[in-house]
Amino acid sequence: MDEPQDLCIARQPICDADGRIVGYELLYRAYSQAVAAVQDRDLATTEVVVTGFLDLGLDTLVRAHPAHINLSPAFLEGQLELPAITDRIVLELPGDAAATEARIEGATRLAEQGFRLVLDDFEYGLELEPLLEIASGVKLDMTALEPARLQEYAALAHASGLPVIAKGVEDHGLLREARALRCSAFQGYYFTAPELIRGRSLPGNHAVLLNLLNRLQDPDLEVDELDRLVVQDATLAYRLLRYANSAALSLSRRVETVRDAVLLLGARLVRQWTTLLVLARFGDAHPEPLLDSALLRARMCQILTTEQHIASADAGFTAGLFSTLDALLGVPIDELVDQISLERSVREALVSGNGELGRLLRRTVAYEAGRWASLPVEDLTGLKPAYDAAVRWCDETRALLADVHPGSAD
Structure with missing residues (x-):
């Protein structure tokens, strides 16, 4: 077997109708491949993804949720064995693979072992009937199929008692269509894509929080002013003190006031965490992946x-x-950055994506989304360690936020 290659790996959330994360699909490609995404699923690469999930570990990558993995023909046909972690992974059978006798037998064997199977990029044909009988669900690509086909295939899946996952949900319109098809789970860029209305007036509580965000961005904010800003919002002050007294910080004494928190933790950390708590408040009514992405x-x-x-x-x-x-x-x-005092480089990065910071932000977003085809190979090698470290930090921070801000819990 070839030596395993270094891999880029990213996760794309799968959400229920309320925007709660119910799983992740693991996306990956090898550095050494051409700029196009993975096409020939190299056996060594697939083995690394399935058995090791790099050095991140399955718990870090997907937390307690199932990991959806695209299955290569070699594993499907039994040439290579899968590890016995049937409760943690969902195997996605590629829709472009012919339903040969060997693959049907392989899928049956995997189902008998306890693996959940999802028919990816589902398009019905008589030869798929044996797979429908053992599958745990199907995936429909909202961007690849005509509406009539989507309706036909969704109805067929429902008639077979199978849940439908809608993939390629890129915007709010496609989400509405997927819901009309009675899909039970949804996957796509919609969950981090904005639904924008120019000139929209923010609700009063959001306007107050946005003003607070504005003040928090001032690096010269005095301790007294920072204390005043936080304590005027009792909920925010309470959650900040819960964070300051959390086991994660292990401070030598209990923090009783916001001023204590500033003196013990430093104004920079308090400003940063207060900003996170404000964003978590904005995110309470939105799909979980939005805050994760931020x-x-x-x-x-x-x-x-x-x-x-x-x-x-x-x-x-x-x-x-x-x-x-x-x-x-x-x-x-x-419109938003006009209401927040930001460094020029940050403003430029957010509004136009220009400047060095803007270009870095665009590369970061592309890597996170698994759009590796848009990135030079040399960028991939540099971005991967930062992504891996960020995933760990994100999940640790989410756990802390869930403790001090229950509305942000999974």
């Missing part, structure tokens, strides 16, 4: 700006964190 991009940009010396770590963190603010508030980003 956190992951913030940490990834923070790491990369430090490594590449193109901006301050704070500027990188802010650019990544605010990159989903338009989706959270439903207001175009150029």
Whole structure:
């Protein structure tokens, strides 16, 4: 067998109708391949993804959720054995693979072992009947099929008692169509894509929080002013103190006031965490992946700006964190940044994607989404360690946020 190759790996959330994460599909490609995405699923690469999930580990990559993995023909036909982790992974059978006798036998064997099978890119044909009998669900590509075909295949799946996952849900219109098809789960860029209305007035509570975000971006904010800003919102102050007294920080004494928190933790960390708590408040009524993306991009940009010396770590963190603010508030980003005091490089990165920080943010978003075909190979090797570290930090931070801000829990 060939030596395993270094891999890029990313996760794309699969959500239920309420926007809660119910699983992740693992996307991957090898550095050494051409710029196009994975086409020939190299056996060594697939083995690395299935058995090791790189050095991140399955728990870090998908938390307690199932991991959806595209199955290569070699595993499907039994040439290679899968590890016995049937409760943690869902195997997706490629829709472009012919339903040969060997593959039907292989799928039956995997189902008997306890693996859940999903028919990916489902398009009905008589030869798929044996697979429908053992499958746990089907996936329909909302962007690849005509509406009549989508309706036909969804109805057929429902008649077979199979849940339908809608993939390629790129915008709100496609989400509405998928819901009309009675899909039970949804996957696509919609969950981080904004539904924007120019000139929209923010609700009163959001306007107050946006003003707070504005003040928090001032690096010269005095301790007294920071204390005043936080304590005027009792819920925010309570959650900040819960964070300060959490086991994760292990401070030598209990923190009783916001001023104590500033003195013990430093104004920079308090400003950063207060900003995270404000964004979590915005995210309460939105799909979970929005806040996940904001956190992951913030940490990834923070790491990369430090490594590449193109901006301050704070500027990188802010650019990544605010990159989903338009989706959270439903207001175009150029209107939002007019209401927040941001460094020029951060403003330029968010509005136009220009400048060194803007280009870094665009690469970060592309990597996170698994759009590796748009990135040079040399970028992939540099972005991967930052992404891996950001995933770990994101999940640790989400756990902390879930403790101090219950509305942000999975």
